[in-house]
Amino acid sequence: MADDRDFEVPMGMFQDLEDLKAQVTQLTAQVKALTAGAAADPGEALADDETTAGGDSSGDRPDDGEEWQYPPFILLLDPPAYDDELRALVEWVEGVLVPGYLAEPSADARWCHLWTEHTVAIARLHALWLAWQECTDPASCGYTGPSVWHRDHYDPCMRELRASNGPFQGCTKGEHQVEHRLPARVPSAWNDPGHGRTR
Structure with missing residues (x-):
């Protein structure tokens, strides 16, 4: 019979166990929230469940007792909320994504x-940024979050x-074109002046 003290846990298994622990912790918190606050609206979460992922520069959770809502899709925001979210997105794209990930633009990889x-x-890019915020939080995604974000x-x-x-497709190093991407007919949902961002 082998001595338990000589048993070594492979690193991959250790990471899998840590991921499972994080998932169990998250599910436990969700079950508690659902049983305690059955009257809460769908799409909302209690402050204990998730960390904020929106463009708010403070990133702080609301005080106890307040409910926290997931950040809305950027194109559904009205000014000034849209402008604030876009400003935060620009900081992430220009500060993290462009210098860290994007190579020189080419015909096969435009920017x-x-x-x-x-x-x-x-x-x-807003959707990518929201996913990045969630997947780089070990408390919610464990150690595999960054890999999942990339994949x-x-x-x-x-x-x-x-x-x-x-x-x-129409933009090159010296040129910028937007008009070539505008559809001939715009769905009525996007005709609302508060939601249309066509320039």
């Missing part, structure tokens, strides 16, 4: 330095944005 003028780019969020987003037929 527009005026990406904030492309509504599709804003929408995709499930970053890679597909960049494939779509930087593709030769993506939102930057």
